[in-house]
Amino acid sequence: xxxxxxxxxxxxxxxxxxxxxxxxxxxxxxxxxxxxxxxxxxxxxxxxxxxxxxxxxxxxxxxxxxxxxxxxxxxxxxxxxxxxxxxxxxxxxxxxxxxxxxxxxxxxxxxxxxxxxxxxxxxxxxxxxxxxxxxxxxxxxxxxxxxxxxxxxxxxxxxxxxxxxxxxxxxxxxxxxxxxxxxxxxxxxxxxxxxxxxxxxxxxxxxxxxxxxxxxxxxxxxxxxxxxxxxxxxxxxxxxxxxxxxxxxxxxxxxxxxxxxxxxxxxxxxxxxxxxxxxxxxxxxxxxxxxxxxxxxxxxxxxxxxxxxxxxxxxxxxxxxxxxxxxxxxxxxxxxxxxxxxxxxxxxxxxxx
Amino acid sequence: xxxxxxxxxxxxxxxxxxxxxxxxxxxxxxxxxxxxxxxxxxxxxxxxxxxxxxxxxxxxxxxxxxxxxxxxxxxxxxxxxxxxxxxxxxxxxxxxxxxxxxxxxxxxxxxxxxxxxxxxxxxxxxxxxxxxxxxxxxxxxxxxxxxxxxxxxxxxxxxxxxxxxxxxxxxxxxxxxxxxxxxxxxxxxxxxxxxxxxxxxxxxxxxxxxxxxxxxxxxxxxxxxxxxxxxxxxxxxxxxxxxxxxxxxxxxxxxxxxxxxxxxxxxxxxxxxxxxxxxxxxxxxxxxxxxxxxxxxxxxxxxxxxxxxxxxxxxxxxxxxxxxxxxxxxxxxxxxxxxxxxxxxxxxxxxxx
Numbered sequence: 273x274x275x276x277x278x279x280x281x282x283x284x285x286x287x288x289x290x291x292x293x294x295x296x297x298x299x300x301x302x303x304x305x306x307x308x309x310x311x312x313x314x315x316x317x318x319x320x321x322x323x324x325x326x327x328x329x330x331x332x333x334x335x336x337x338x339x340x341x342x343x344x345x346x347x348x349x350x351x352x353x354x355x356x357x358x359x360x361x362x363x364x365x366x367x368x369x370x371x372x373x374x375x376x377x378x379x380x381x382x383x384x385x386x387x388x389x390x391x392x393x394x395x396x397x398x399x400x401x402x403x404x405x406x407x408x409x410x411x412x413x414x415x416x417x418x419x420x421x422x423x424x425x426x427x428x429x430x431x432x433x434x435x436x437x438x439x440x441x442x443x444x445x446x447x448x449x450x451x452x453x454x455x456x457x458x459x460x461x462x463x464x465x466x467x468x469x470x471x472x473x474x475x476x477x478x479x480x481x482x483x484x485x486x487x488x489x490x491x492x493x494x495x496x497x498x499x500x501x502x503x504x505x506x507x508x509x510x511x512x513x514x515x516x517x518x519x520x521x522x523x524x525x526x527x528x529x530x531x532x533x534x535x536x537x538x539x540x541x542x543x544x545x546x547x548x549x550x551x552x553x554x555x556x557x558x559x560x561x562x563x564x565x566x567x568x569x570x571x572x573x574x575x576x577x578x579x580x581x582x583x584x585x586x587x588x589x590x591x592x593x594x595x596x597x598x599x600x601x602x603x604x605x606x607x608x609x610x611x612x613x614x615x616x617x618x619x620x621x622x623x624x625x
Numbered sequence: 626x627x628x629x630x631x632x633x634x635x636x637x638x639x640x641x642x643x644x645x646x647x648x649x650x651x652x653x654x655x656x657x658x659x660x661x662x663x664x665x666x667x668x669x670x671x672x673x674x675x676x677x678x679x680x681x682x683x684x685x686x687x688x689x690x691x692x693x694x695x696x697x698x699x700x701x702x703x704x705x706x707x708x709x710x711x712x713x714x715x716x717x718x719x720x721x722x723x724x725x726x727x728x729x730x731x732x733x734x735x736x737x738x739x740x741x742x743x744x745x746x747x748x749x750x751x752x753x754x755x756x757x758x759x760x761x762x763x764x765x766x767x768x769x770x771x772x773x774x775x776x777x778x779x780x781x782x783x784x785x786x787x788x789x790x791x792x793x794x795x796x797x798x799x800x801x802x803x804x805x806x807x808x809x810x811x812x813x814x815x816x817x818x819x820x821x822x823x824x825x826x827x828x829x830x831x832x833x834x835x836x837x838x839x840x841x842x843x844x845x846x847x848x849x850x851x852x853x854x855x856x857x858x859x860x861x862x863x864x865x866x867x868x869x870x871x872x873x874x875x876x877x878x879x880x881x882x883x884x885x886x887x888x889x890x891x892x893x894x895x896x897x898x899x900x901x902x903x904x905x906x907x908x909x910x911x912x913x914x915x916x917x918x919x920x921x922x923x924x925x926x927x928x929x930x931x932x933x934x935x936x937x938x939x940x941x942x943x944x945x946x947x948x949x950x951x952x953x954x955x956x957x958x959x960x961x962x963x964x965x966x967x968x969x970x971x972x973x974x975x976x977x978x
Contacts, residue, residue: 278643278670281634284651286874290631298637317631364876371878371976417880418978521639523717525724527770623724625771 282308285373289313290453294378297518301536301574303353304381306445311453312358312379314425314488318411318473325457327441331407331479334398341457345443347388352438353568355382355538356467359493359508362605362614370611377516377618380538382572385461387442391435394479399431402481406434408460411473416487427469427493428484429462438463438570441474463570464540466508466613468493496609511540512615513601515547515575515593522620531579533560535591535618538572542596547575550590554603554617557592584624592617635661638726642666643806647731650871654889654927656706657734659798664806665711665732667778667841668767671826677764678810680794684760684832687751694810698796700741705791706921708735708891709820712846712861715958715967723964730869730971733891735925738814740795744788747832752784755834759787761813764826769840780822780846781837782815791816791923794827816923817893819861819966821846849962864893865968866954868900868928868946875973884932886913888944888971891925895949900928903943907956907970910945937977945970 280298285291294310318324325341358379363370394406409426416423433439442461443450450456455472462469468488493508515537520526537544548557560575581587594600605616633651638644647663671677678694711732716725747759762779769776786792795814796803803809808825815822821841837843846861868890873879890897901910913928934940947953958969 278640280637280640281645283636284633284648287631287633287651292634295637298640369876369974371876371974374874374876417878521727523722523724523727525770621722621724 289315291373293375294381296378297521303383306451309381310379315412315414324411327474329397329477332400332403332481333479337397344388347392349386350389350440351386353384353571354461354463355572356470357511359466359468359612363611365614366607366611372611383446385442386444387440389437390439390441391437403431403479405430405480405484407478407480407484408471408474409476410471411475423487425488426486427471427488429469464510466511495612499609508612512613513539513593513595513599514615515591515618517591517618517620520622524622526622526624528582528624532576533579534576536572536574537593539595544573545594545596547593549577551587553588554590581624586623588619588621590617590619642668644726646728647734649731650874656736659804662734663732668765671764680827682750682830685753685756685834686832690750697741700745702739703742703793704739706737706924707814707816708925709823710864712819712821712965716964718967719960719964725964736799738795739797740793742790743792743794744790756784756832758783758833758837760831760833760837761824761827762829763824764828776840778841779839780824780841782822817863819864848965852962861965865966866892866946866948866952867968868944868971870944870971870973873975877975879975879977881935881977885929886932887929889925889927890946892948897926898947898949900946902930904940906941907943934977939976941972941974943970943972
């Protein structure tokens with residue numbers, strides 16, 4: 273009765289299927305423990321059976337084959353620190369608001385993924401010159417509200433992305449076998465892309481010569497800039513540059529003196545180059561100190577700044593990251609109907625008494 | 626690895642001291658299990674020791690005495706179904722926003738409390754005619770940011786409230802001994818008042834002839850209608866009439882057809898008389914069906930309405946409860962600086978496709 277420690281929990285957004293958010297403000301920045309890694313599902317968890325441990329490689333390959341779990345784990349391993357961000361992360365911050373799960377800052381997580389390069393398996397199977405995309409299909413399946421039929425969750429990536437050695441079929445997270453909730457036995461990890469690409473419970477790998485047209489590719493995970501029609505839509509792919517303030521909490525009551533402001537920043541293109549902070553609503557900016565643990569191209573950075581505040585009053589604290597491709601977080605997010613890829617400069621309001 | 630069921634968790638607002646919110650949308654309406662009952666603390670959890678099992682009754686009584694846990698449990702029990710609502714419940718919905726823990730709809734909970742009437746103990750001790758208030762002090766204590774010193778958490782109630790037989794010193798919740806987190810061994814339960822009155826870890830009961838002036842009585846838990854000064858302040862006491870929509874979730878995407886809209890309603894004066902719903906932003910209202918489990922004066926009611934919607938579009942669903950004292954939830958909450966007692970009509974936005 274007395275030994276329970278105080279601890280944070282996942283934030284429930286939906287239970288069927290399970291969609292729960294990392295308690296971002298109450299986790300360690302370096303990596304997210306498995307039990308607090310956000311869970312984002314399109315369908316109920318797939319049952320596990322004998323066939324779950326076999327992955328077929330089909331399509332535009334010279335030697336179609338089926339690989340089993342033990343074989344995959346016997347291949348040369350590759351270990352990557354990768355941030356996974358749900359395309360709907362921060363959806364709740366759009367103005368006007370959009371519909372769907374109202375994720376706040378916690379539909380993002382990072383850990384150490386170990387697996388085998390997808391390119392290694394594709395080379396085993398022999399890619400034909402006609403190959404254009406690699407479709408990865410999961411064991412999770414079900415019906416959709418907007419069209420008849422049963423659909424597997426399946427997504428494609430361009431062959432060039434599939435051949436990058438850091439695109440892996442992962443079987444470990446943070447030094448342990450994947451958990452069922454996060455794709456056991458084997459899931460795809462696509463660094464730098466929003467996490468809808470990182471298919472869980474991998475069942476089939478299909479090399480195609482045409483762009484994949486599944487509903488999770490061409491209906492969902494598209495940016496619809498217009499509320500009423502489908503014109504000018506384009507697919508969600510590479511992550512925007514982004515940052516989130518971890519401390520202080522929004523609407524905190526603070527004392528005068530020194531406070532350590534901290535958060536994370538990440539990008540899908542190059543690396544985070546800088547994080548700036550404003551304490552006056554964006555008129556003036558200071559540069560935060562950046563740390564990176566572990567050092568990996570597709571991991572987030574953590575940043576901090578010692579704020580010395582001696583005047584009582586209300587403050588708007590803003591964080592704004594920029595990357596080595598020259599992208600900088602905008603002050604206002606690019607609104608789109610389904611509420612994807614929010615990356616406006618982050619902000620919290622505090623009062624100093 | 627495969628037997629974990631999908632379940633909701635508390636929503637973390639602060640870890641030190643622990644402040645976590647009930648996942649209101651994902652709990653059963655009848656009662657909240659202990660592990661999902663919101664946790665609201667002013668200080669770190671107090672250590673438990675031999676003295677924790679003894680309660681002193683002092684002040685304006687003829688026979689001051691100390692009662693132990695076993696003795697208290699041997700007295701005639703009283704069992705009450707009581708809704709406890711944090712004074713800051715729904716604080717995050719104020720516009721303009723106020724500072725402090727940003728509670729949403731889950732700083733409220735209900736269960737079955739068993740204990741002994743406070744009046745029984747006061748009569749044992751013999752109340753003097755001079756008695757005006759009963760101060761209850763908890764074992765939780767610590768410093769405050771706004772004044773020097775160490776303070777116990779302590780609150781008073783008027784002698785008339787203390788003498789109501791449903792005001793109890795509780796030692797069980799939902800048929801089990803209180804947990805440490807919720808006041809073990811003994812806590813106060815004050816039906817119909819906001820829950821700051823229901824002191825946990827009861828240490829002393831002091832009958833006084835003057836109004837209590839502790840900081841949790843006269844600084845906190847006061848309604849400050851003005852942002853800048855302390856004029857016209859008045860104390861938080863009896864709960865406002867209130868309702869919350871449990872389903873659908875805000876920003877849900879729904880199909881045409883029948884949907885069951887449901888929620889809870891409660892009040893600190895009399896009983897809930899009616900709950901009305903609007904689907905057109907407040908122009909027209911329908912009456913929800915009300916159920917009450919268990920039937921108790923200070924419990925919440927649950928309500929439901931079968932909504933048959935056949936036109937696509939966006940809908941604002943509003944719930945508005947009224948009580949037998951003629952109070953009705955306003956469309957806009959009464960703003961106050963510390964963000965207490967929010968009770969505007971509840972609302973969720975949905976889209977029907």
